[in-house]
């Protein structure tokens with residue numbers, strides 16, 4: 610076993626996180642948490658994880674669920690393709706794997722939403738098998754440890770890191786090792802001003818030795834985000850608001866949004882009474898920056914509005930929590946309905 614892995618394992622057992630709700634050794638829990646943790650912090654994930662597992666306690670119940678319910682439980686967590694992939698994978702596991710998560714890399718990697726790092730996490734954390742995790746925290750630790758200033762968001766760097774991480778793997782204690790290196794990145798080797806004095810691998814860390822921890826990881830500036838304007842109609846009638854299911858592919862597919870002006874005929878628009886312009890919202894996605902303007906309208910007799918009942922719905926605030934809503938829609942309903 611390398612000194613690196615030995616130190617990480619000992620540190621994890623002593624000072625790492627050992628009370629996370631998904632540390633149950635149940636492969637299903639590990640899989641759901643690992644998907645939720647992609648792009649999302651632990652403290653944000655915890656309440657979502659509890660709610661998800663309460664509603665879908667196992668693979669079979671998740672596979673049988675309606676896609677809308679899965680999206681509703683994901684509402685606010687963002688990156689909704691993760692929820693769609695989780696559901697697709699559960700259906701595959703039910704049909705082809707007898708409701709059991711496989712413990713072979715070759716099987717895991719073929720499942721929707723499971724990439725190299727997630728497969729490595731499942732193997733090590735759920736099955737105590739060798740598996741390489743390369744999430745953002747782990748990459749930062751490895752790049753600093755080796756004093757590597759190559760850009761973190763470069764394919765060649767990723768390939769080199771994979772090889773480097775493979776060489777550092779221990780011969781046993783895979784669960785503690787994987788958890789340990791993630792914990793180290795999250796608790797000590799933070800993006801800015803890492804707590805090197807408490808770090809178990811400080812003696813051999815090149816970035817620490819040369820005092821350029823804050824310069825690593827180096828990142829090639831990514832392309833500026835595409836800017837997009839959205840104009841929503843917030844139409845309410847008594848205690849209900851009008852929502853429509855977004856069937857378009859891309860962001861927020863199958864989630865419930867507010868309608869837009871071009872979705873109504875002139876006669877429908879004449880039924881609306883303008884109330885106010887709501888404050889402008891900006892919402893950042895991984896590749897887009899959305900500027901959302903919302904106009905608030907009321908309608909006395911909502912039944913006169915001609916809408917397609919299969920894709921539009923009048924919804925009470927209390928019922929909106931059971932639907933798949935992106936964060937800005939949730940926020941507007943909570944503040945203005």
Ligand code: SF4
Pocket residue numbers: 750753754797798799803804805806808809810811814815816817822
């Ligand atoms: S010594 Fe500092 S920079 Fe190096 S791995 Fe530890 S916390 Fe990170």
